[in-house]
Amino acid sequence: MKKDEIEKINAFLRNNEGISKAGLLDFITAAFPDKKKQYARFYLADLLNSGVAYPVRTGLWRPANGKKVFSFVSDVDPALVETLRQVTPSCLLSVWSISSLNRLLLLQILHPISIVSSSWYCRDDVFSALFRSSYPALPLKAYYRLPEKSLPDRLVLVSTMNEDAPLFRGNKKMRPNSPESLVAFPKIEKVLVDCYCGDVPLDPAQTKELFANAIQGYFVNFSVLERYAKSRGKHEEICALLRGLNLWEAPYDRQ
Numbered sequence: 001m002k003k004d005e006i007e008k009i010n011a012f013l014r015n016n017e018g019i020s021k022a023g024l025l026d027f028i029t030a031a032f033p034d035k036k037k038q039y040a041r042f043y044l045a046d047l048l049n050s051g052v053a054y055p056v057r058t059g060l061w062r063p064a065n066g067k068k069v070f071s072f073v074s075d076v077d078p079a080l081v082e083t084l085r086q087v088t089p090s091c092l093l094s095v096w097s098i099s100s101l102n103r104l105l106l107l108q109i110l111h112p113i114s115i116v117s118s119s120w121y122c123r124d125d126v127f128s129a130l131f132r133s134s135y136p137a138l139p140l141k142a143y144y145r146l147p148e149k150s151l152p153d154r155l156v157l158v159s160t161m162n163e164d165a166p167l168f169r170g171n172k173k174m175r176p177n178s179p180e181s182l183v184a185f186p187k188i189e190k191v192l193v194d195c196y197c198g199d200v201p202l203d204p205a206q207t208k209e210l211f212a213n214a215i216q217g218y219f220v221n222f223s224v225l226e227r228y229a230k231s232r233g234k235h236e237e238i239c240a241l242l243r244g245l246n247l248w249e250a251p252y253d254r255q
Contacts, residue, residue: 001046005032010063013053018060024053054219070104070188070218071168072096080114080156083133084126084183091122091181094167096191098200104213105206112154115140115199117161122181130156140199159199164231166190166224188214189225196241197232208245215247 001009012027013019019027025040035043047053051068053061075097084093098113118126130137136152140159167184186194195202195210202210214220229235 013063067219075100087181088122088125
């Protein structure tokens with residue numbers, strides 16, 4: 001969207017905080033005649049990615065006040081993505097690099113470690129594809145048993161995909177009988193919960209800093225965060241952490 005269009009939508013949202021999706025789209029199509037409703041999902045994605053507006057649990061949209069969507073795509077090795085596309089057809093995979101946490105924490109990740117999650121039935125195919133492409137790969141839990149100095153370059157850690165994991169699949173749709181696997185990227189809610197669960201070794205102070213910087217600087221969907229935390233058995237603990245940091249958006253999520 002153009003700058004003047006975004007500014008006009010921003011003003012509308014400030015005067016109508018808590019507008020429905022239908023109401024927001026009606027305004028967009030009325031204010032800008034060249035915007036057609038059949039392209040609604042693209043307009044809403046633009047608003048979300050540009051930090052203009054985002055939805056809350058009730059289905060209403062409110063001003064994002066500059067908070068943008070945190071993306072893990074740019075930190076991932078493109079060659080690794082292409083390798084993963086050759087795994088069992090129709091297998092859903094997600095990948096991200098621990099180096100992304102540098103943007104949320106004052107950490108220096110010396111090794112570009114990638115984490116790949118896959119369905120249980122294609123884990124063996126994932127390891128085979130990684131080894132064929134000369135990627136050293138280990139199960140995620142084995143990472144804790146390795147001395148930091150012995151970590152190989154391009155290390156990939158493999159874990160089992162949680163069915164409720166919030167993922168960003170991009171604009172690519174899985175075609176029937178597709179010869180490629182669909183490689184997705186985690187949403188920030190997944191990474192926050194996974195880090196809390198110990199998938200990345202952070203101490204309690206670093207975990208608190210991670211949550212605080214992520215929620216204060218980027219769009220975090222509390223409904224998605226809570227649902228995924230429940231699926232990993234950490235719902236009450238993460239809610240308590242957020243309330244302790246005064247970051248729980250109860251007025252919007254509980255209304």
